[in-house]
Amino acid sequence: MAMLRPAGWPLVIVAGAWVSLLAAHLSGLLPDDGLLFRRGMLLGSALAAAACWIAGARALPPVRRAWWWMAAGWTVLAGAILAYAVADLLGVAPSWGPVAIQTCRLLWAPLMLTGVLSFPMRPLSGRERLTFAADITTVVGGGFMIMWYFLIGPMLARGGAGLHALLGVAFPLTDLALLFGVCTLLLRSGITAVRHPLTALIAGLAVCLAADLYWSYDAVHGEIDVDSGWRTVPTLLMITGVFLAAAAAAARIARPVDVRPPADDRLARSATQLPYLALSIGYALLLAATAQERALFPWGGLVAGMIVMTGAVAARQILAMRENHELVISDALTGLANRVRLRASLDTAVRRQVTHGEVAAVLLIDLDGFKRFNDTRGHEAGDAVLIAFADVLRQCVRQSDTAGRLGGDEFAVVLHKVGDAEQAEVVARRILAAAARELTVDGVPSGIGVSIGIALTTADDPADVVRHRADMAMYQAKRRGGHRYERWTEGFEDLAATESVLAGELGGAVGSGQLRVFYQPIVTLATGEPVAVEALVRWHHPERGLIPPDRFIPLAEQTGAIEKIGLFVLEEAARQVVAWQRLPGRAHLRAGVNLSPRQLASPGLVDQVSAILARTGLSPHDLVLELTESAVADDGVCVTRLEELRRLGIRIALDDFGTGYSSLRYLTRLPVDILKLDRCFVSELNGEPEGSAVAEAVIRLSQVLHLDTVAEGIETAAQATELTLLGCRTGQGYHYARPMPAAELEELIHTSPALGGR
Incomplete structure (x- = not known):
């Protein structure tokens, strides 16, 4: 049997400690629920703190900061439990000791939240940030409705004041904050695969949240029989959650470098279902509350939560519709406008020419030698050139203009309000210069040039005529050697016809x-x-x-x-x-x-x-x-x-x-x-x-x-x-x-x- 790697021993220690606690409880060595909780929480939080400190020392920033934030949280919690245990052993434990531990538990939550949010996550664009905000609002709204229905609402309805009442409200709120952190990590692909150290961390925090909810519900309602075995369930859940978090840090120690496992699309797809699950739970709780004929105040928070959730879901659907619309009018490879959107933009430019006299220009662009490059270097390299040229167009035109891909290696730009042909030619020269610099593959020039045809809109000609003129000018640029621009002028049809005749006569010239x-x-x-x-x-x-x-x-x-x-x-x-x-x-x-x-x-x-x-x-x-x-x-x-x-x-x-x-x-x-x-x-x-x-x-x-x-x-x-x-x-x-x-x-x-x- 092969020897276990030294880096794997922390995981063995954590697993062994958890099994020992469970065996001691089942064998009657730790029959008391309170003693089991104190011993288990002390041992688990101490192991979690040590493992997080070591994991942070072995990691690279910003992962290091994430583990150290969580190490600080576990250290605070373990220190408070250890201090109370020593004082109790010496017979000097103060009566407010349990409250102090609960207070440290409240401090533990924001430290853990900061650590969770410090892990690397997928960067978001502007629209993706709005989508994420709508999704996380829905999920947290569902969590709030659960907390309100089972804990906060009944507690407020019952009344009461003082420190215990404050702690009773504070615990659900910190749990809600941790729920926010966990779902953020999932929705933003902070965990790329099931076999990932953070999977155990998320599982541990989820189990801790379930135990908190169990305890808080019992504290508010008192419906669990003291002598029944169900009293031990939240204790075992909490201890298991702590040991899972410790196991996550131990698994991180076993990794010699910061290597993210291959992405699992199934995990990402599952995470996107969280908002819909939260919405379903919210509606179920709202129906349950109304059926029980409770007073307006306790279930009024459910209505508020549902309003927030419904608004977030509606916003998410609007964003999804806009994304779908973008897919319909955008090129899938380059992200530029596609043929449909270019046609609409050109139609708009022609209408404004007629109604307001605003001159626009169409630039029709073709990449010289792209087919040969695509055949010799492969389609992946060809796609890289197309994407690079799309970036060139974005840099060279204004936001009010429309740059798009018609298909293959053919692109077009609609320049609104250009004033005259000279301004359109300035843009064409800018594109030619940028393409000569930036059309590279792996840092090597691709050898691909750019031919550009320019045509201006007129009050008398429809969009198809303008586009045809730009097309003729582009082919004229190709005929004259490529990597240049040509502007359509009167008589261009005669020139094109002449060159067509010359092309036919050229074969017999020899x-x-x-x-x-x-x-x-x-x-x-x-x-x-x-x-x-x-x-x-x-x-x-x-x-x-x-x-x-x-x-x-x-x-x-x-x-x-x-x-x-x-x-x-x-x-x-x-x-x-x-x-x-x-x-x-x-x-x-x-x-x-x-x-x-x-x-x-x-x-x-x-x-x-x-x-x-x-x-x-x-x-x-x-x-x-x-x-x-x-x-x-x-x-x-x-x-x-x-x-x-x-x-x-x-x-x-x-x-x-x-x-x-x-x-x-x-x-x-x-x-x-x-x-x-x-x-x-x-x-x-x-x-x-x-x-x-x-x-x-x-x-x-x-x-x-x-x-x-x-x-x-x-x-x-x-x-x-x-x-x-x-x-x-x-x-x-x-x-x-x-x-x-x-x-x-x-x-x-x-x-x-x-x-x-x-």
Whole structure:
């Protein structure tokens, strides 16, 4: 048999003491009820005091304070009983001794109540506090009606004055206070499971309350036969309650740390039935009182208690109805308004536009890349992002506005009384900035952007039209790259229709020869000599002329045409660079080609790139594939694909570094060879330390990680010089050459091998 842990001995001692007392009583060693009470209460309260002091010493605040408050209560009670017992043994016990013990018993109650209320409980929100107040009022009201019916009412009806009468009223009131503490602990989930040290404490206090009620009833009515065995029942109940409280502290000592057992929902559900039980008891007592035809005064307190209880229950039902209504109009995951409430808010805004001329705005919001994130990281991580974005919306809008979730990763905000479009745009910018900072999972940026469409209400357009306009603006923001906002204006339908036509024509642009590849040289900053070229696609539409990339690249991403376009650009650039490598002094020239997120996600990418290299004859070591940070943010599949490309000898460049979702965690994990410093940081170079801080940090970081750095957007000789002094060796920009067709760039290289100042 295994040895009992040392921490378990206090529980054995308490149990052994209680069994010994019970055996002594049954065997006739303690036949006298008064002697049994004094011995049992002295031993039990002393053990409870000692166990509570030790439990408090082993616990952490605020649990420590709770046990010590109760230890103080048991110490007061044990001290009073011990003092009277010693005085009685010496024959000097005063006649007022029992009254002194009863007085200490009254002092014990508030100390125990303070201890019970000091245990950790579930925190309550504003509405939950109102619900709890209604429930606890109902329970205490039921307890008051019991006390009134059996004790207080009959005592007041009988009359009498003096200390004994005062104590007769005080005991039920202290019991009522303890009932308040016990029910508070239960209703606020202070006890999370049945197998919990506090369960024994609650049981002990409940037994003590029952014994008090038994004694007080006998004191008032005197209906129990002195010679019957029922006289011993309250004594045994009180002693058992005290030993149960001592056992609770002893069980706490047996726990080496403050560990709350797993929550048991059944216990919480049972606790919610307490108000209904109290109400049932109250009505039963009221009916019993009226049936006995007592005077108005004794059962008048029952009526008052029932009025209070009924009012509390009514308040609780009103709160429950409001909660149910909130559930109907709120999103279950985020707690924001749902589609129903958003529609009602928008209808209200439109009506106020018509009647009062108050302009409102609708912001329709979609999370960029959420589906991919949800698929790769799992639904729990996706839910965490949705909840985090809901918090962003709460922070960025006023209480008078309505922020809600339409479903999936689509959100909306109704801004009341915005005045003009600029105020709505301020809110949109605030949301974009907060989302870039706070959409993280486990402290790591999620890589998810936000696209926002804005539409203002007008006196002539219904709510559906306003929402549709915001929807169109949001999709326009997505088409232009995402993580931005667009405001609906007149002519937006024509623009959307045009882009819809372009999206349909884009698929045939490759085969019809409408796409052109332009090249921008990447040079050594010290000499201006080209070392690589970046291939950039242009669309020369036969009717619309030259269409800029920021218009058709997002469309290509959405339609899937980007994969075909990307392979076309790669093959064209590879053939051209192979041709340039045959020129004198250009054998080292490399090709830089952009890789889209959709291409990177394609399972056949590595085989397609290998086939192109084989057809064109370009060495894998002379190819650089460029991609943005967000394309690989926390995506294990994409990282594996990049590693496969690197094993072929292809180099990987991280484009626009510093503007996406950068983190050292990504950078040290990604298979990257080159960092391309974004043009926004290059433009800040002005010869001052403040202007070069970010650029210098990126260059130093590249050096530490043994990566090359390419500076983008160099427009002046001063910028090139400062970058050189900071340690950057290569760059590109208008200072050297604009993107141009292959023939123009070849001519430029022939006439001026060292580029610069153009």
